[in-house]
Amino acid sequence: MDPDDRRQQILARAQTLFRERPYGEVSNTEIAAAAGVSRGLLNHYFGTKRELYLAALAEMLDVPPVPVPEYVAGASVRDRVCESVNGWLQLLEDDQETWLAALGTGGDPELEQVVDQAREGIVDHIIEVVGLGPLARSRPEVRGMLRGFSGMAEATSAEWLKRGRLTRHQVHEFLEETLVRLLEDVIPRVLDDPPP
């Protein structure tokens, strides 16, 4: 068989398995059996199991981005932003299981639950400090949106601590300005908006 085809076939089988179960629970033996080849052939093509996993994941995430429509050239900022958000949600709906498996903790539900609980504590702290009223506290949508802000805080903090593209001062200012606008404008607007 053609080496490129074989390599691609193994990767395809590995992807489907890594999508449904986390790394540690998928054995090379299983991947080889699913691909109809010997186990040693996996090492021949990809070296180690980790390299196979990285290759599979890289190809999973290497999806062509949603094409940019033409009309954005003369459109307003809001229209272009709307289009960008649409592109993201579209991408997410197209191959949902891929992103859910790749991002997060790799698909482990119990592990997910542990870090989820810690993040909910962060949200609790935000709610307490900014002094949300009891009516806002009771709505789960508010918690959901604040979890969104928490994700932003984690990402910008990583930009500061790991990548160095932001300073601590910039992270602070960015998060403060954003959170103020969320509380005063965005969140009330989303809450008041009726579902279509």
Next chain:
Amino acid sequence: MDPDDRRQQILARAQTLFRERPYGEVSNTEIAAAAGVSRGLLNHYFGTKRELYLAALAEMLDVPPVPVPEYVAGASVRDRVCESVNGWLQLLEDDQETWLAALGTGGDPELEQVVDQAREGIVDHIIEVVGLGPLARSRPEVRGMLRGFSGMAEATSAEWLKRGRLTRHQVHEFLEETLVRLLEDVIPRVLDDPPP
């Protein structure tokens, strides 16, 4: 030895090891040796290796939140928001390595690089669709902040797809409103602000 003390001691050693290396690269034998006990004792206390890992991670993430200062009662929204952001950054500086190890992909650098590349592609797409000028494109701070927005998009999408606390419509509206404000107000303000 007192069972509680022993359990705590094993957890402490496991935490330090799991902080510096990802799950798969830390063996139970190593944890047992570091704790000065037999390997079988780990199974006696925690059952399986995964349970030990979850227990260690849960205790790592179970840090007491930064206490809320008193003056927030009569302060403005902005002051309280500032205090909340301060709390987050403080928490991050106090035990930085814990959060960096727990969040993200579990401390695996190569895996991190793969998903990082995918996320940078998302940022590229945002930049292209919203039509940022070449001067804004060139600044790495802009990319850093848009990565923050990307983190928010991932978190809110998880709220929609996994938790169900937000609808797709709400996610869309929330992200659109937020991104418009980021582009028009927040990002320019952070860029123009001189470092202290």
Next chain:
DNA sequence: CACGTTGTTGGCGCCTCGCCAATAGAGATT
């Protein structure tokens, strides 16, 4: 026709994990 190259396989050795029988030591009971 011989020969080197390469895809492919089965097997060997090492490591890790979960389980279990065996041990030792402390506390309780008589």
Next chain:
DNA sequence: AATCTCTATTGGCGAGGCGCCAACAACGTG
């Protein structure tokens, strides 16, 4: 004080997984 029970603790056994390597086969080439 002696015994007995309970439990913390250990070493070892078996299963499974991974990386590596020698052997085989098939195909093109001189």
